[in-house]
Amino acid sequence: MNNDSPLKAIMVVTVTALVCSVLVTVAAVTLRPIQRAYEDLERIRFIVRVSGLSESVETMSDLEVIGAFQDLEIRLVDLDRGAFDSSNNPDTFDAREAATEPQFRVAIPAELDVASLGTRSSLETVYLLRDGETLQRVILPIHGQGMWSTIYGFLALESDLNTIAALTISEQGETPGIGDVILNPEWQARWQGRRLYDEQRSLRFRISREVVAANTEDASYHVDGLAGATVTLNGVMNLMRYWFGPHGYSRFLQNLSETEGS
């Protein structure tokens, strides 16, 4: 066939597109499990970092991180009931995937959707650190919309289920040098010791650039904002508002503090 006939051009383009898409698909699908293993390991590293099990997660080998992770109890939480769920396997459950599956997908009512999530999974995986029987820390996955990207992280609470033990951001795509200051360890360290709820159990925690006098009641609920990253920080504040509000972990935390009674 003549190389310059339109028919030949269409044929060559079609065949190339088909062959290339098969190649790319096969590569993506077959390599996905291996990539997944690495991502799981990364996630475990972030969880161990906020668990307080180790001082320096950065210098730990993969095996040491996995070893430390074994000390945590993995549970699924049914957010609406505010109670542990025992009908699904917490080791294999993936809340991010579940948020798209009809069986687990929960639409978030618009007036409660302060973190612009749209939907979430009805179950979330949480991690408990115990010393014998007594609860030491609870590690909760959180996420929400930043300026350009969805920000994912983990918040660890002390045994009173109200005081923040540590925050870490595990994934974000904010502007390097502007919005990604939320990765700054010094800023994250300022979260430690801050409290979420006041005596009436309303969320009093705030991130803002207001000047709050140190050692006051207000300061214990307050994390400083960062200049130039107001949009990203509003996103972080909104996700805190969502995840520790009525549609998030609020009920679970209340129930847990009653049963664990610390």
Place this chain on the structure above:
Amino acid sequence: MMRARQALLNPLIDENPVTLHILGICSAVAISNSLYSALVMSVALTSVLVFSNVVISMIRRHLPSSVRIIVQMTIIASGVIVVDELLRAFAPEIAQTLSVFVGLIITNCIVLGRAEAFATQHGVALSFLDAIGNGLGFSLILISVAIIRELLGTGSLLDVGIFKPVSEGGWFEPNAFFMLPPSAFFIIGGIIWAVRSWKKEQVESPEFEPISVAELESD
């Protein structure tokens, strides 16, 4: 035999894609501050180049000129995606460091350049050798730049201390400038100057004749 040798060896120095054709500078500048990134990038680019040159050479007799470039780009892009997926699976840390620059191999002019200039006109075996040669030519420059930058910027190579920095009680003052992208321009410029002083035939004839002051005054 002669042509095979030429295809393989000429791109190393005499027709080096970076220093003679000034191609592929973007990634050479961006990721040459560490030798390890440079090595991985070299392997990634060479693999894509071999893949695209071989495939395009195989179908060269069936390439309608009207859709030639887009078909070549599709093949190159597929190769880049596969390499990117492989890196993410087997070298995830380095894949994160290289980030967009693996994807940007698609726009690296060396790849499309060799496809257009060589693979569409030569057999599979020669195109394969040409790809290896150009891959090595690019790698040679990238790795040289990376060695200079990492050594002068940090005092070590591949995390092995070579010069002991002052901060650890040694004598070497690491020069942070070498960790910044602009330093690569100076180093590549220096390499081009050195190669062209050695191989005078690479010096391009000036695009216009400079007018001498004497000439201006005589008018």
